[in-house]
Amino acid sequence: MEVVIAILIVAAVAAFVSIPLRGEAGEPDAARETELADLEARKQAKYREIRDTELDHAQGKLDDDEFARQDAELRAEAIAILKELDAARAPDREPS
Numbered sequence: 001m002e003v004v005i006a007i008l009i010v011a012a013v014a015a016f017v018s019i020p021l022r023g024e025a026g027e028p029d030a031a032r033e034t035e036l037a038d039l040e041a042r043k044q045a046k047y048r049e050i051r052d053t054e055l056d057h058a059q060g061k062l063d064d065d066e067f068a069r070q071d072a073e074l075r076a077e078a079i080a081i082l083k084e085l086d087a088a089r090a091p092d093r094e095p096s
Helices: 002-022 027-058 064-089
Strands: none
Touching (some): 002 027
16 A cells, blocks of 8 residues: 555656646646646556455455455446546546
């Protein structure tokens, strides 16, 4: 869990630090790029959680019932993130 938080913090700091480098003219695009970068980081972190859960199950640290519950939960969260990414990437999306 600490790894996920660390990745999100690093992604947020990188996005924040790079905003001035993009210039004032691209502010709406900068916000969109920041949102996309955050969503990508969340997606990768969720994928890592899924792989870690599969590894824990394979090593016998999780029984079948607990694995099934955690796997279903993590995959539902990953699907929600993917839907957010699709919505953020839509060309006709209004800038926030």
